Amino acid sequence: MxxxxxxxxxxxxxxxxxxxxxxxxxxxxxxxxxxxxxxxxxxxxxxxxxxxxxxxxxxxxxxxxxxxxxxxxxIKIDDSFAKASFDLKINKAFVATFVSVFILKEVAITSAQKFFFADYSPPPLEQDFNILYETFLI
Structure with missing residues (x-):
């Protein structure tokens, strides 16, 4: 193009x-x-x-x-044409983020293995805090 x-x-x-x-x-x-x-x-x-x-x-x-x-x-043009110059300021944080997200596409932040806690039982309560502080939902 x-x-x-x-x-x-x-x-x-x-x-x-x-x-x-x-x-x-x-x-x-x-x-x-x-x-x-x-x-x-x-x-x-x-x-x-x-x-x-x-x-x-x-x-x-x-x-x-x-x-x-x-x-x-x-068809007329100006005789004073010149090559255009541009001031390009690159944000380094943006470029690093763009490369990591769109070019590398997969960044392993977490492990691929997932752990499920289906057999986990919570620890026993020493005291019932609702009765201790007398807070009840109505």
Missing amino acids: KKLISIFLSVLMLASTSGVAYAQHFCSGMEMASEITFGEKQLSCGEMDVEATGCSENNVVGEDNHCCKNHITK
């Missing part, structure tokens, strides 16, 4: 420094032609006459008139 992003950004930087532009040709408010060009290229819709409401009938499309317009969109 990192390689794909770096390739995309390098192609974008190459395209922006080489003068790539998107040129569109509009006649009577409608887009007639569009293409991706290197530099500014003037597009035309051919040698036909435009018969629109705002155009005079003797104007040819190739001439500079108010009926046909070229719109050019350039």
Whole structure:
């Protein structure tokens, strides 16, 4: 994924420094032609006459008139680009915890053998403390 992003950004930087532009040709408010060009290229819709409401009938499309317009969109970048630097502060306790929990995954804190006290009987009472202190649950 990192390689794909770096390739995309390098192609974008190459395209922006080489003068790539998107040129569109509009006649009577409608887009007639569009293409991706290197530099500014003037597009035309051919040698036909435009018969629109705002155009005079003797104007040819190739001439500079108010009926046909070229719109050019350039990719621009700042000339003062520089490699970004980051200050990375690593918390050592976090890294140690992360490694022990997610990378090592099993840390033997307790023994694997479990002891059950099923046969254990409690020691005998010397005195009954509830009667001695007269504390009864109601």
